[in-house]
Amino acid sequence: MEPIYKFNIKKIKNGRIFDFEDTLIREVKLDIVVNSKKVVSMMATPIDQEALAIGYLISEGIIKSIDDVKEINLLNDGMIVDIKAKINKSFDILDEEGILISGCGKSVTANVDIDPKKIDATKITSNKKISTKFIVSQMKDFYNSCPLYEKTGCVHTARLYLDGVSYDAEDIAQHSTIDKACGKAILDGKNVENGILMVSGRLSSEMIVKAIMHRIPILISRTATTCLGAKIADFFNLTLVGFVRGENMNIYTHPERIIYEN
Numbered sequence: 001m002e003p004i005y006k007f008n009i010k011k012i013k014n015g016r017i018f019d020f021e022d023t024l025i026r027e028v029k030l031d032i033v034v035n036s037k038k039v040v041s042m043m044a045t046p047i048d049q050e051a052l053a054i055g056y057l058i059s060e061g062i063i064k065s066i067d068d069v070k071e072i073n074l075l076n077d078g079m080i081v082d083i084k085a086k087i088n089k090s091f092d093i094l095d096e097e098g099i100l101i102s103g104c105g106k107s108v109t110a111n112v113d114i115d116p117k118k119i120d121a122t123k124i125t126s127n128k129k130i131s132t133k134f135i136v137s138q139m140k141d142f143y144n145s146c147p148l149y150e151k152t153g154c155v156h157t158a159r160l161y162l163d164g165v166s167y168d169a170e171d172i173a174q175h176s177t178i179d180k181a182c183g184k185a186i187l188d189g190k191n192v193e194n195g196i197l198m199v200s201g202r203l204s205s206e207m208i209v210k211a212i213m214h215r216i217p218i219l220i221s222r223t224a225t226t227c228l229g230a231k232i233a234d235f236f237n238l239t240l241v242g243f244v245r246g247e248n249m250n251i252y253t254h255p256e257r258i259i260y261e262n
Contacts, residue, residue, distance in 0.1 A: 158197065
């Protein structure tokens with residue numbers, strides 16, 4: 001199934017109205033099934049579904065690593081990701097008829113406790129360091145590498161930079177872009193704990209917990225963080241960088257990983 005859809009509209013531009021064939025992003029209900037049991041249904045963009053499923057299952061703690069996955073298949077024209085795997089914990093709490101909407105909802109990372117000490121995650125110990133020049137150049141390239149956004153203007157984007165390779169992801173749901181980018185790298189045999197993550201949207205608590213669950217040491221955005229997001233990042237030793245615009249940026253937490261260069 002193609003991730004985009006052609007749709008006839010009336011367009012008003014420069015004082016005139018005319019017929020126009022617009023390009024819209026496709027939004028579908030995707031089911032993730034593990035060991036013949038549905039884990040969750042989510043509204044998503046039908047591209048990189050396998051990566052989304054793997055990233056989601058690891059970030060939710062349902063599986064520990066890609067090594068626990070025995071088989072993965074895309075069924076029903078890409079609407080079902082069917083996985084056989086050794087599971088890390090019960091997912092009965094997620095096994096309901098509800099759908100995880102594109103704005104987050106029914107998941108561990110979408111329901112964050114305001115006390116960081118109650119979040120079931122491990123503190124990040126990575127000594128990864130990057131320069132401010134690297135952040136500026138990567139952010140510029142990141143925003144020139146979003147084909148679905150260029151066509152539709154209706155998706156979030158994420159990039160995981162790892163060992164000189166960029167894993168890009170686009171989806172209607174911001175949290176799904178993180179799972180897709182991480183899932184792509186994991187399926188490629190990479191250790192995401194050495195990665196640098198960039199996202200297009202706000203650095204809210206659920207986005208930050210996604211990064212923490214994947215043990216990514218540095219998270220960067222062109223926009224700001226929330227107060228809770230900053231507190232969680234600080235507690236788990238995540239370096240949080242926002243408002244990267246031109247050569248300007250805000251380093252909210254753990255600046256020791258950022259090397260300042262003029």
